[in-house]
Amino acid sequence: MKHINWFPGHMAKTIKTLKQQLSQTDIIVELLDARIPFSSRNPIIDTLIQEKHFHIIALTKTDLADETITKEWLTHLKKSHKTVVAINSLKGKGVKQLLSICKQFSDTKKAQKRFYITKVMICGIPNVGKSELINKLAKKKANQVQNKPGVTKKTKGFLLDLHMELIDTPGILWPKLDNQATAKKLALTKSIKETITEDSQLADWLLSFLKDYYPDRLKTRYKLNDINKHNDILIEDISYSMKWLTKNNTPNEEKTTRQLIEDFQKQRFGLISLDRISQL
Structure with a gap:
């Protein structure tokens, strides 16, 4: 069976850039896919976060996740992180709360230093919703949005107001995906390039x-x-039941496996979460 791994050259460059920029960053907003809050957490980002950083975890794509499971994850994450929010960037849910938290921090800095510009870095794995969030916060389509990984390949800065700057970063994975269950979850949620995997x-x-x-x-x-x-x-059985057959009326396994994946990705099973706290 094919070993899934995806770490293109631009990701290694991004990590070097992040290390340089983090010395001037105040707030780190780490985005996690609500369907896979554990699997979408990049261990590299953990190593880059310093004590001086105000670290916010934001669960994205909550509109695609099982609501009951998302609530369980929020409770779990809040035990180890003071600031955790759930957002749906497309509908704007939770975005105001996130912005308010950042502004409170910015106002505190501004009170200490009049012309201080708070720098907020948005980071996470590919296709986790960084560009959608930036667009919502900036109230314009500042970034290209596509449901596939690797669209943003360079860090970008956007001035929200006179005292706060957003920094958008390319999605990064880690060099070796040793846990193949994690790799499959990343692939199913389109955080790994489709050509890397087998249906x-x-x-x-x-x-x-x-x-x-x-x-x-x-x-x-x-x-x-x-x-x-x-x-x-x-x-x-699924092939016969759904009539996904070859010309010879035998099961079309290629079509069936592809359809199974698409049915998950298009929410035809309903809202589903792939990570469970019990699996930790």
Whole structure:
């Protein structure tokens, strides 16, 4: 089975740039995908955060995640981090709260030094929602937004007002994805380039996960009665049930595995979270 890993050259350059810029940064807003709050946490960012930094964790894409699981993660994260917010940049949910927290910090600095400009760095893995958040905070389309990783490749600065500057950074992963379950979650949520992965291995992992955590949704989506089977057999059952067949009326496994992934990515199973606190 193919080992999933993605660390293009621009990511290594970005890490070097971040190290240089962090000495002048006041606030670090670390974005985590609400569907995978643990798997989307880059260990490199942890090593870059210093004691002087005001560290905010923001769960993004909450509109795509299982609300019950998101609440559990918020409670868990708040035990170790004082400032955690949940946001939906497209609808603006939680963005005002985040901006208010940053402004409070900025006002404190301004009171100490009249012309001080608070620098807020937005960072996270690829396709976690950095550009959408920047656009919402800046109230304009300052950044290109696409549902694929690697769109932003250079750090950019945006002046929010006379006393606060936003710094957008390219999404970065870490050099070695040793945990392949994490790698598959990153791939399923489109934080890894699609050409790096194989549909069959992602679909196999996803199918096992759905059987364990969302069995009723799996049954309903594909009109299945029994899902307690080996995944290879279950893929065939889904192919027959959904009529995803070859010209010879045999299961079209390639189409079925691709469709399984797309059904997750397009929320056809409903809102699903892939990380569980119980898995830590």
